[in-house]
Amino acid sequence: MELAGTRTIDATPGGVDESALVEGMRRGADDAFADVVRMYGPQLLAVARRFLQHEQDAQDALQDAFLSAFRGIDKFQGNSRLSTWLHRIVVNASLMKIRSRKRQKERPIDDLLPQYQDDGTPANKVQQWAVSFDTAVHDRETRRWVRKSIDQLPESYRTVLLLRDIEQLNTEETAEALDLSISAVKTRLHRARVALRTLLKPKMVGGVA
Numbered sequence: 001m002e003l004a005g006t007r008t009i010d011a012t013p014g015g016v017d018e019s020a021l022v023e024g025m026r027r028g029a030d031d032a033f034a035d036v037v038r039m040y041g042p043q044l045l046a047v048a049r050r051f052l053q054h055e056q057d058a059q060d061a062l063q064d065a066f067l068s069a070f071r072g073i074d075k076f077q078g079n080s081r082l083s084t085w086l087h088r089i090v091v092n093a094s095l096m097k098i099r100s101r102k103r104q105k106e107r108p109i110d111d112l113l114p115q116y117q118d119d120g121t122p123a124n125k126v127q128q129w130a131v132s133f134d135t136a137v138h139d140r141e142t143r144r145w146v147r148k149s150i151d152q153l154p155e156s157y158r159t160v161l162l163l164r165d166i167e168q169l170n171t172e173e174t175a176e177a178l179d180l181s182i183s184a185v186k187t188r189l190h191r192a193r194v195a196l197r198t199l200l201k202p203k204m205v206g207g208v209a
Helices: 018-027 031-053 053-071 082-100 140-153 157-164 171-178 182-205
Strands: none
Touching: 018 031, 018 082, 031 053, 031 082, 031 157, 053 082, 082 157, 082 171, 140 157, 140 182, 157 171, 157 182, 171 182
C-alpha cells in the first residue's frame, strides 16, 4: 500500500519569477545563483535528508546538486517548474552519494517482517489498527511517526520505498535509478511496506486489541 499524501510537493516561493531566475543563471549572474540557493535550499536539503541519514552527507549531496544544476542550466527546457527540476537533481545526487559510500552492514529486514508458525498462522496475535493506514498518513503527527519509522528501515529497502512511495517514481524508473531488476524492486518494495507496518504498529494500534 502506497504512502499516499506523505510526499512533500515542491512549491515555488510566493512571488518568485522562475523564468527570471533561469535567465539569470544562464547569464551566469551571481545574484541569480544566490537567490536559487536561498529560496530552494531548505526544501531541497529536506529531500536529501530523507535519503541520507548523516547531515554532512545530505549537505554534500545538496552542494553537488546545486553545482550540477548551475553547470547544466542550459539543459533545462522549461517543461516543468525549476523547483521540480532541482528536486530531481537532488534525488539523483543523493543516490550517487549512497552508491559512493562504503556499504555498511544493514539490520536484517526479516526482524521487521511478520513471523508465522509451521502451520502458516501468525506467531503473534493480530491486532486491529485504531485508524486506517491511508487515513493516518494524512495526519501531521502521524506523518512524523511515518518518517521516523522509514528511517529505521535498512537502507536498500528504505531507498526503494522512498523512490516509489514518496518520490512517486514508477517501478521501471526506480529500477533504472538503482540499477536493479524490476522483480528486485517489487520484492524490496513489498518487504519494505510490510516492515514499515510492523514499525508503525505501536502507534497505529493505539492499545486496541
